[in-house]
Amino acid sequence: MELMRQRHGFDASTKLYKDQFKSWHWQKNLSARHSRFMAEKVKERRGEEKDTVFLYGGQTWTSDKVTSIDGRAKRQRFDGGIMDIDTPASVSYKTPKGYVVEESSSDSSSVEEAIQDDEHDDPTLLLSWNGHTRTSLLAMWNLARSNVSERPFDQTEDLLKQVWEGFSHVVGVTSDDTNKVGYALAELYAENHEMQHADRIIEEMTQKHITILGYDDRRTQQHVLHCIELLNAWNRPDDALGFLSRSKELLETKSTQETPNARGKRRRRRAKGKGAEQHSQEASTSLANISRSITDNDDPLMIDHALEVANTHVAAKDQSVEHLLLQIISCCKSDTRRFPIQYVKATSELLRLYVKLGTVHDHKEMFLSARNVFDQVEFDYDWYEERYECIEVMEALLQLAADVLRGHFDIMARYMFRKVVDQAIPLFGYNDERTVWIQITVGIAYQxxxxxxxxxxxxxxxxxxxxxxPKWGEKDGIVRSLRNALDKHHFSYLSDEGRPFKTIFGVSGITIRPGRLHLE
Known part of the structure; x- marks a missing residue:
């Protein structure tokens, strides 16, 4: 209590502390039964050349502390031989990290084996951890996220660490809940300039994903992509590229270790691909002709036509359109003021192609470079409220953000969406119809x-x-559809009767129209 008052300015009565500890199921003292069990377990594991720490009642109990408590308790009970006591509920134990016995007592191989055996105990299914169920852990997670700037760093750190460990036991080490808290903890360290701790969290999470799921598992690769995004967000592009390079190396090494079944599937896919190539020779010739025409003449109408053709081939998952899209990107990149929409659209089509082909992991660099495309166009473009093209540029940027989100680059996508909204608010006004529809567009993308x-x-x-x-009232279709969405947790243009809200399509002037909001 004194420490909390001095370090955090938190002053509360003893009763409040006791009530809170009781609600958390924290234990200040050990019962005779618990101390007896722990002391016997310490003796037993020392015979196996293992040290022991216990987790019980929200606290960590070391072997020395347990031995001391049990020594005092012995004076109050019969001192018999070693008892075979069942493990009490809510008590768990493990070998502390970094524990090594001396060479004289055992050779190095047996030490390593003992530690590994302890670290890979049989998995268990728990409904609670230290008295915390998933519901109470979610409440603690929400508390940790609220008013972060007003709370001392170490309090937020302790909360996040408790929730992270609790989720690891209750919902799984690689679950979405656990990952979210782990990422938040890493970001907390990064924001407070404790990069070594942030790196340790990322490395620990990555190793757990690899150990449990395998390196080539989709969830492991998605985690790796998220870590790369975090490193970029922390202004560490060199580390992000290094992490990406090592990731690709490990993935390629893994892919060379094919089973006979995998090799057979690969041969069948290759044979199928050859047959598809033969049937699409005519289409490939057409794409090549369009590509050459762009190189010879960078006319905006020709580029628009090329994008329309490319869109059709992307929808058909035709990999041969990749070269055309790269050609369009190369042509527009040199003059983004002249081709802002085409530059963004071509990049977006290329990302969508990789998503459809399932080759996102093979083209991570292209997804990461999408932010440069976004920033360049957003910065170079001459934003003016009365220019109708402003709306088209925003729509293209929103589509690019949606395709980045499809590739599971969540942080980058959120950055893009937020930038477009922040551009629209001062340009049109926060209550303008165009701004409202842009925000609805982003919501639809996430939904x-x-x-x-x-x-x-x-x-x-x-x-x-x-x-x-000022033009809308509570009965207006847009207002009613949004209120309905917040009540039912799903946005729709239709009312409960399955009809469009009365005025939802009654927009006019220079506006983003509902029919154009459905991002592909």
């Missing part, structure tokens, strides 16, 4: 590609702006 949990904030912002629009 379609992720979950409502990531979509609701964009709909909430749109609802706030819609209510403040």
């Amino acid at each position: 379609s590609l992720t979950t409502w949990g990531q979509a609701w904030e964009w709909f909430e912002e749109a609802y706030s702006g819609a209510l403040a629009n």
Whole structure:
């Protein structure tokens, strides 16, 4: 209590502390039964040349502390021989990290084997950890995320570490809940300039994914991509590229270790691909002709036509269109002020092609470079409210962000979406119809590609702006559809009767129209 008062300015009565510890199921003292069990377990494991720490009642109990407590308890009970006591509920134990016995007591191989055996105990299924169920851990997670700037760093750190470990035991080491908390903890360290701790969290999470799921598992690769995004967000592009390079090396090494079945599948895919190539020779010739025409003449109409053709081939998962899209990107990149929309659209089509072909991991660099395309166009473009092209540029940028989100580059996608909204608010006004529809567009993208949990904030912002629009009232279709979405956790243009809200398509002037909002 004194430490909390001095270090954190938190002053509370003894009763409040006791009540809180009781609600958390924390144990200040050990019962005779628990101390007896722990002391006997320490003796037993020392015979196996292992040290022991116990987790019980929200605290860590070392072997020395347990031995001391049990020594005092012995004076109050019969001192018999070693008892065979069942493990009490809520007590777990393990070998502390870094524990090594001396060479004289055992050779190095047996020490390593003993530690490994302890680290890979049989898996268990738990409904709670240290008295915390998933529900209470979620409550602690929400508490850790709220008012972070107003809370001392070490309090937030302790909360996140508890939730992270709790989720690891209750929902799994590689679950989405556990990962979210781990990423938040790493970001907390990075924001407070403790990069070594942030790196340790990333490395520990990565190793657990590899150990449990395998390196080539989709969830492991998705985690790796997220770590790369974090490193880029921390202004560490060299480390991000190094991490990516090592990741690709490990993945390629893994792919060379094929089983006979895998080799057979690869041969069948190759044979199928050869047959498809023969049937698409005519289409490939057409694409080559269009590509040459762009090289010879960078006319905007020709590039628009090439993008329309490319869109059709991307929808058909035709890999041969990749060269054409790269050619368009190369042509537009040299003059982004002249071809802002075409530059963004070509990049977006290329990313969508990789998503459809399932080759995102093979083209991570292209997805990472999408941010440079976004930033360059957003910075170079001459934003002016009355220019209708402004809307088209924003739509193209929103589509690019959606395709980045499809590739599971969540941080980058959120950055792009937020930049477009932040550009629209001062340009049009926060309650302008165009801004509201842009926010709805972002919400629809998250609703379609992720979950409502990531979509609701964009709909909430749109609802706030819609209510403040002087042309709309509470009965207007846009306002009603947004209110309905927040109530039912799903946005739709249709009412409960399956009909469009009365005025939802009644937009006019220079606006983003609903029919153009459905990102592909």
